[in-house]
Amino acid sequence: MDATMTVGDALALAGGTTSQGNPRRLELFRGGEKVRVDLSPETPISTSPIRSGDQIYVPERSWLSRNTWLVSSAFGASVSIAIAVIRYR
Numbered sequence: 001m002d003a004t005m006t007v008g009d010a011l012a013l014a015g016g017t018t019s020q021g022n023p024r025r026l027e028l029f030r031g032g033e034k035v036r037v038d039l040s041p042e043t044p045i046s047t048s049p050i051r052s053g054d055q056i057y058v059p060e061r062s063w064l065s066r067n068t069w070l071v072s073s074a075f076g077a078s079v080s081i082a083i084a085v086i087r088y089r
């Protein structure tokens with residue numbers, strides 16, 4: 001890898017994240033153990049704590065952020081029901 005690449009570039013070379021992934025909460029594993037680092041996709045590889053053999057893990061986004069359509073639909077339906085109940089009282 002080129003030292004001018006960013007962590008995000010490295011993720012892109014690896015095939016990117018899935019639609020369920022949260023690239024803002026990257027985790028670094030070294031020797032099978034989680035290493036506490038502040039790692040963001042914009043971090044240049046040359047200044048990152050990444051070493052040869054490390055693994056970068058992209059955790060899933062929260063259920064709520066993956067299903068905003070469901071939450072907004074449920075909210076819209078409940079408002080519609082409330083309006084109908086008030087209107088026909």
